Amino acid sequence: MKKNFERVIITNNPATAKSYGKTDKVMFMENATPNEVYTEAKKLVESGGRLIKPMLKDTTDYYSTVGIFFDEDKEPTPWNLREIEAACRATEGQSQFRGKGRMDQLVEMWKNAPEHRKVA
Secondary structure (H helix, E strand, O other): OOOOEEEEEEEOOHHHHHHHOOOOEEEEOOOOOHHHHHHHHHHHHHOOOEEOOOOOOOOOOOOOEEEEEEEOOOOOOHHHHHHHHHHHHHHOOOOOOOOOOHHHHHHHHHHOOOHHHOOO
């Protein structure tokens, strides 16, 4: 049975755009902030896409990449929507993360994370 799905890579990283451009549809967002990348990804998740990786591990880097696939047999899961919304909140109002201390970034990310992601 053949799988019918399309992969879309949304990124502001030129190296990632180049490497995935041969095999997948790439939305290269030149000079976009991480929040702009995650906001665009959220639109695709809301329209029926699913995250390729169920958890977005690092929203503290300036370069952001989100992989989404569209499968005609599947609906987006609430988990996917919660993850992408958490990434949007974690990067909201910040133009870039370069030059900021790594611990400050992680503290800010976890402070803005949803309750199910916080650790005691």
